[in-house]
Amino acid sequence: MMEFGSFDEKTAQEKTEPEPLAGLTQREAAERLEKYGRNRLPEPPMAGPLRIFLRQFLSPFIYILMIAAIVSFMLGENPSGIFILAVLILNAVIGMIQEYSAQRSAAALRNMVKGVTHVIRDGIGLSIDVEELVPGDLVILSSGDRVPADVRLVSSHNLAIDESMLTGESLAVSKNAGAEVEEDALLSERVNQGFASSIITHGRAQAIVTATGTSTEIGKIATHVTQERTSEPPLMIRIKNFTYQVSAGISVAIFILIIIMLLKGSYSIEAIILMTIGLAVSVIPEGLPVALTVALAIGMERMAKCSVIIRKLIAVEALGSCTFICSDKTGTLTVNELTIRRIVLPDGHVIQVSGEGVAPGGEIHGDTELRHLRELCVAGVLANESHLNYAKGEWISDGDIVDIAFLVLAKKLGMSITELRRQQTQLELIPYEPENAYCGSVNFDGDTKWLYAKGSPEKMLEMCDQMETVHGPVDIERHLIEEQFESLARQGYRVIALAKREVVENHHHKMEQMSFLGMVAMIDPVRKEAYDAIRRCRLAGIEVAMITGDHPSTAKSIAVELGLCKEHERVVTGTMIRQAMTKDPEAADDLIRPARVFARIEPQQKEQIVDSFMRQNHFVAVTGDGVNDAPAMRRANTGIAMGKRGTDVAKETADLIITDDNFASIVAGIEQGRVVYNNIRKVVALLVATGFSALLLFFMTVIAGLPMPMIAVQLLWLNLIANGLQDVALAFEPKEGNELVCKPRSPDEPVFDKRLVEDILVSGIVMGGLAFLLYYLALQSGESITMARNQTLMLMVLFGNIRALSSRSETRSIFSLPLRDNWFLTFAVPIALLVHVSAMYTPWISDVLQIQPISWEQSVQLVLMALILLVVEETHKWYQRRRARF
Template sequence: MTFNSLKEGIKPGSAGQNPESSGYAEPSSADQSAVAGLTQKKAEERLEKYGINRLPEPPMPGSVQIFARQFLSPFIYILVIAAIVSFILGQNPSGIFIIVVLILNAIIGTVQEYSAQRSAAALRNMVKGVTHVIRDSIARTIDVEEIVPGDLLLLSSGDKVPADVLLINCHNLAVDESMLTGESLAVSKNPWAKVAEDAPLSERVNQCFAGSIITHGRAQAIVTATATHTEIGRIARHVTKERVSEPPLMIRIRAFTYQVAGGIFIAIFMLTIMMLLKGSYTTEAIILMTIGLAVSVIPEGLPAALTVALAIGMRRMAKNNVIIRKLIAVESLGSCTFICSDKTGTLTVNELTIRQVVLPDNKVFQVTGEGIAPGGEICGNTEQQHLQQLCIAGVLANESHLSYAGGEWVSDGDIVDVAFLVLAKKLGMSITQLRQQQTQLELIPYEPEKAYSGSVNLDGDRAWLYAKGSPEKMLGMCSQMETLSGPVDIDRALIEEQFESLAKQGYRIIALAKREVIEKSHRRLEQMSFLGMVAMIDPVRKEAFDAITRCQDGGIEVAMITGDHPATAKSIAIELGLCEQDAPVVTGSMIHLANAKGQKFADDLIRPVRVFARIEPQQKEQIVDSFMRQEHFVAVTGDGVNDAPAMRQANTGIAMGKRGTDVAKETADLIITDDNFASIVSGIEQGRVVYNNIRKVIALLVATGFSALWLFFLSVIAGLPMPMIAVQLLWLNLVANGLQDVALAFEPKEGNELSFKPRKPSEPIFERLIIEHILISGTVMGGLAFVNYYLALEAGQPVEQARNLTLMLMVLFGNIHALNSRSETLSLFSLSFFANPFLMLAVPIAQLVHIAAMYMPGISDVLAIQPISVAQWGQLLLIASSLFVVEELHKWWRRRHLRASP
C-alpha cells in the first residue's frame, strides 16, 4: 500500500471529530498533510506554537525549601522560644545546645527527604522514543517530543501511539486502550466510521489515543492533539493539581503534635501558678523551670527517629518490590482499611487465556495455565480428532506469532490470535510445522463489521477454508457440525445454549468452522462445518487470591473497579473471593442515575458493593471519595491512565511498575515493581511494622518526658530546687536517650502484624495502650527519681550532686525503658536478643557516652555533672531495674486482657 493510494479514501469530515475540538484551530482531515505530510518549516512553526509533545512534570522542591520545611512544627516553635529565653537570661550553653539540636534535626530530615525525592525522579519514564512521520513527502523517524498537530504518522504493530490521532486509512488495525478505558480486549479501528462527537473513548473507533498500543495491523493518521491536549494529557493535568487527601501518618502526627503542644502549655501554666503560690521561687527560677519543663516534655528526638523509621521502612519495602515515591507514604499502606483495585493488569495478567473448549457434541475440555506461557494442559482425551481440528483452525486463521526468546515467551499480534497459538502449544502441536504443511493461499483479515477472520490453506492437493469469529456469525455460516459420529446437521438450539451458559460466566467466546473449498467458491463463507467454541478470559494472577485472602484476614476490605463487562468482572471477583454468586455488581450507568438523586443515594449504592464494572475514570474517583466519607483510609491500585484520578484522590496511590503508565506512576505514592498484587500485602505488613515502631518511639519519648514532668511537679510541691537544669534535660532527651530512640526504629516485625484488624481511621496515636504505658512507666521513673533526689538533699548533698545522681538515674531508666519498648505486649524474654543489633549497641553506648561526659572537661562543665562511684552507680542501677519488673507485669496483664477479649 503506497501513501498516494490513500488520497481517494480521504473524506473530509467523515472521520469523526474535527481536530479543533482538541483545542487546536488546525489541521482538518482534508489538510495538505494528508497528502504529503507537513513541511519541515511548518512543523517547526507548530512546534514553537504548541510546544513539545511531553506531559507536565510536577515541580520538585529544592534543598533549601526542604530544609526550611523541617522547622514547621509546634515542637520546633517551642524549642526556638526556649532558646531565645535562655539567651536573654544568660543561659548561653542551654541556648546554643538547643539551636545545635534544631539544626542537626533539620539536616537529617532534609537529607532523607531529598534522597527520597531524587529516587522518585529516577522513576519517571515519560512518553519518549521515536516515531515515523511523513514530512515533505518523505518518511522520517523523529523523536516523539517533536510531533506537532497536523503531522502524518505511520503506525504499525507494536508501536506506542505518541499523540491523539485521527485515522485516515488502516489495514486490520487493532489497538490496546486498556490504560485509558480498562478494557482488556484490543479495539478494532475503522477510519470511515461515523462517530458522535460525545461518544465515549471506547467507541471512538476512528481515532487512536496517546499511550495506547498498536497490537495488530498498520495505519496512517493525522495528529490532532499533543502533550496536555491529549486525552492522557487532560488526566495528567487533573492529577497534578494539589492533592486533597493526606497520608494517615500525617493526620495522626499532626493531631499528636497539637495534643502534646497543648499539654505543654497547660503544664507550664499550672507549674507557674504553683511556683507563684509557693512564693519561694524567684522570677528567674520560675522562667528557668518552665524552660526546663518545656524541654523535658517535648520529644525532640521524634523528627529524627520518625525520619529514620520511614527510611528503614522504605528500604525494607524496596526488598519486597515496593518503591516509595514519597517518604511519608511508607506507613500509609499499613494504615489502609480499604483497597480499591483495578482489574486489568493488576488482579489479572492482561493476557487472554482459553479456559474451556466446547465441542458441538457437548464434550468440554478444561484448559489450565495462564497468559502467553504455554505452561498448563488441556484436560481430557487430547487425541480426539475434533479437538485437534479446532486447534488447527485457530492456528491457521491467525496472523500472530509466538516464540521463545531471551528466556521467556514473547508474542506479536492480537491477543485473541495469540491465545489460539498457546492452546496449540498445550496440545503439543508445532505451529511452524503446521503452517509449513498447510500453505496459506489467502488471508481474510478480521474487520469489526464482519466480526470474523479466516484463511484459505492448501494441504496436499486439497484446500480448506478455516474461519473463527463471534458465535452468532459462525452459526449463520454453518449448515453442519462435527461430532464423534461424523458431520451432522447443525443443532442451533444446542450451540446457543452452550454459548449462553459460557457468556453468563463472563467468558469471551470465539467459534470456529471449516469447509473444503474449490477454486471458484473459496471466498464464500457458507455451508461450513461447525467445529466448536473456546471460552476465553483474562485470568487472575495466581498470587492474587492468596493476597486478597491475607488482606481480608487482616481486616482490610478489597473492591474491584474496572471498565470491563459486568459479567466478566463478577466472574473474576468470585474467583478471587471478593464476592459471592448472588452479590450485586454496580455499573457506571447505575452510579450516574444515583448521582442525579444526590450524594446520599450514591453513597448508599456504593457502600455494600465490592465489584464495580463499566466505570469511567471520574466515577472511579467518586467511588474512592465515597469510601473515604465512610471513614476508610483508602488505597487505590492500578496501572492505567484511567486509574490516576482515583489514585490521586485516595489516601494512598499504588501503581504497577511494569505495565503502569507514566501518568499512573507520577500520581502514585508507591510503585509495585513486579506488578504482583501479593507485594502489596508485603507492603501492608511493612507499613504496619513502621507504624508500630513509630508508636514505640513515641511511647518511649513521651514516657520519658512525662517522668521528667512528674519529677518537676513533685519537686515544686515539695518546695525543692529544680531537679535538673534545662541543658541536662536536653542532654537526656537527645544524647543519652537519642541514640536509643533512633535504634528502636530498626526493630523488625514481630510476626503477627497481619493478625489484627487495621487501626480505625479515627484512632489517634494517643490511644489506651500508649496512655497506659506512659502513665505507668512515667510515674515509676519520675516518682523514684524524685525519691532519690529528695533523699540526696536530705542527706546533705549539694544540689549539684543531687542533680548529678538524678540525671544518671534517668539515663539508666532510659536504657531499661528502651529495651522493654521493643514490644508493646510481648515479654523481652520472648524476643530474639540480636534481632535488633542497633538497639543492643545503642543501649551500652548511651550509658558509656554519659559516663565519658562526666570525665570530659568542658562538656562536664556545661552539663554541671561529675563522676560518681561504682557503688553509687550500682545502687542507681538497682533502682532503675524496678522499671523492668513493672513493665513486664503490665505486658503480662495486657496479654491476658487480649486473650480474654472476644
C-alpha cells in the same frame, strides 16, 4: 478542540477544509500551532529546595525549640543553643530530601508523547516532531505506531489499538472509521477514534487530529497527576495532631510551673529561664523526627526484601494504615495474557485446559486424539498472524493475544507450529475486520485447498451448515451450539468459534457452507497468589474491590473466582456511576458503598470511586499499572504500581512499586507498614514518658519549695543519654507476629490513644515520683544539692534504660522478647549507661555536668529503685493482657 466522535466519516473529512486528502497547509498549521499550543503535556509545579527547606520549620515543636535556642544564646548558654539548632537543621534536611524527591511524578507522562509522526500537509507526506501536531492535521498511522494525539479515523484497514493503558481493557480494540458513536460514549466504545499514547497492534489508518496536549485524554490525566495530592498520609495526620497536643500541653505545664516559681519568690529570673530552656528541650520529643525517619527507612529496607520498593518515605507506614484496596484487574489480579481454558466441541465433548500465560505448561484434560479437536487447533494456528518462540530461557510472543492463545494451545497438544505452517502453505490471508467479526486463511496441503476461519460464534454459525463430530460432519444443531455459547459467556469467558471448508471454487472469500469445528473459551487467568493475598487482606480487616475497564460479565466471573463477591451481588458499571453522579454525591456513595466489583470504568470514574470510599472514612490504596490508573493513584492515600507491567506514568505517580507484580507482596508490605507504626508508637511511648517524668519531678520539687532537682545542662545531658540512642534503637524492633490479625487503625485514631496515655501515665508517675522521693530523701539526709542532683540524674538514666527495654512491646512481657531480635537496642542500653558512668570519672565532663562518682552502696540502692519501675510495668502489662481476654 474539535469533536469528531459522533460525526460520520464524510462529515469528519469535511472538517479538514479545504481539501481533506491534502491535509492542512503549512500556513494553516502554523496558525493553529499558535492558537492551540504545542502537543505536549504540562510541566509539574516545582518548588525549589530552599522553599522546601524553609517549610520544614512550620511546626509548633520547632517554634518552641527555636525560641529556646535564641534565649540560650542571649544568656550565653552557647552549647545548649548549638545543640538545639543542630537538631532543628537535621530535621529540616531530612524533610527537604523526602519532599523534593516526590516532585518527579509527571516526568514520564511528558516523555510518552515525544517523537516523530507522519502527516500530510499541502498534499505531501512529511515526518514532523509530535509536538508540532495541531488539531485538523491529517496523520498516517500504521502497525507499531504510538498514536501521537487524539484522532478521528478517516479511513482504516484491519486496525486494532491497544488502549489498556487508558481503559483497562486487556484486549486490543478493533477500530472502524465508518462507525458512528454517541456523543457521551465511554472511551472503550469510541471505535472510530484513537487516543494519544495508545499503541496500534495491527492495521493502518488515516486520521484527523482532534485534540493535542492537555486537551487529549492522557493530557487530562496528566493535569490531574501534576496537581497536589489532596489527602495526607495517615502518619502525617497523626504526628501533626500529636505535635499540637504535646506542644500545647508542654507550654501550659511550663507556664504553670513558671507562675508557681515566681509566686514562691525563691528562684531568680535567670534560674527560671535556664530551667525553662532545659526542661523544654528535655520534655519536647525533638528526637522524634530522627527516630521517625529511621523507622521509615528501616521499613523501606524490609519492604524491599518483600519486593516492595518505596518511592516516598512516608508511604512506608501509609500502606499499613489502609483500610481499603482498590485493585486494577488486568495485570494485577490477573496475568494479562489470554489463556484457553475450555474447548467445547459440537458433539458435546468438553476439553479442560490448565496453565496460564504464553508458556505452554499445563495439561489438557480430555481425549486429545479426537480428530475434530486437532482440526480445531489447526484452524486456530493457520488463521493466525502471530508468532511464539522459545529464546534465552523464556517464551516470547509477538502479535494479537487471541492468536497467541491458539499457538500456546497447539504447543500443549504437542503440535509443531512451524511444521504445520510448512505443510499447509498459506495462499491468502483474510484479515480481521470489525464489521465482519472474523478472520480467515486459505491454505494448500499439497492435495486440497482449505479455508479456515475463526471469529465470533454468532458470525461463524451464520456461515456453517454442518458441524464436525467423532463420526464426521453432520447437520448443524444451532440451538445446541447457541446454548453452549451462552453458558460460556455467562461465566465471563471470551468465546471464539472456528470453522473450515474445502475450497473448490476460485472465490476464496465465499464464507458459507462451512463445517463448525467448535468453540474455545478464553480468559485472562487469575494470579495464583491473588487468592491467598485477598484472604489475608480480609483477615487483616482490609476490604478489596476490583476496578476494571472490562465487560461486567468478565469482571464478575473473576471477582467470584477470587471471592470478592457472590454470584447474586451486583457489578457497578461506569454508566451507573455517571447516572448517579448527575444526582448528587450521596447517591453515588449509596451505589458504590456495597460494591466490590466495578466494570467499564473510565479514569475519572475511578477517581470518583476513590473519593467515595474516602468520604466513607476509609484510607484507600489504589493499585494499577496503566496510565488510566494514574489519577486515582494520585488521588488515593497510597498509590501502588506494578513494577513489571507498569507504565512509567504509573510508577512515577505511585508511592510504592511492587517489583514482582505479585498482589501478595502488598500484604507483606501492609504487615511491615503496621510494624513501622507500632515502632513509632514505641518511640513516642519512651520519649513522652521520660519527658513527662522530668516535668512531674520539677512540679513536685517546686511545690515542695526545694531547689531545682537538675540544672539546665543536666537536663540536656539526660535527654541525650536517656533517649539519644534508645529511641532510634526501638525503630529497629522486628514484627511481633500479630500485625495481620488486628483490624486497621481508624483514620481518626490519635497517636495518644487510651492505651498509650495509660502506659505513659503509669510509667511517668512512677519515674517522676521515685526521682522526687530520692531527691527529697537525699536532701533530708544532709547530702549536698550537687550530690542529690547527681543521684537523681543517675536514677533517671537507669529509668530511661528500663523504659527503653519495656517499650519493645505494649502488652508482652520484657522477658518474652529475646534480646537477639534487636541487637541495636541490646547494645544501646549498656552503652548509654557506660557513657554516663564514664562522664562521672572524666574531669572536664563531670565539671560541666556537675556530677561525680557514687559509691557501690548508692549504686545498688539506685538499681533497686529503678527495678521498681520494671515491676510496675510488668504488672501493668499483665493487667492489660488479662483485661483484653474478658
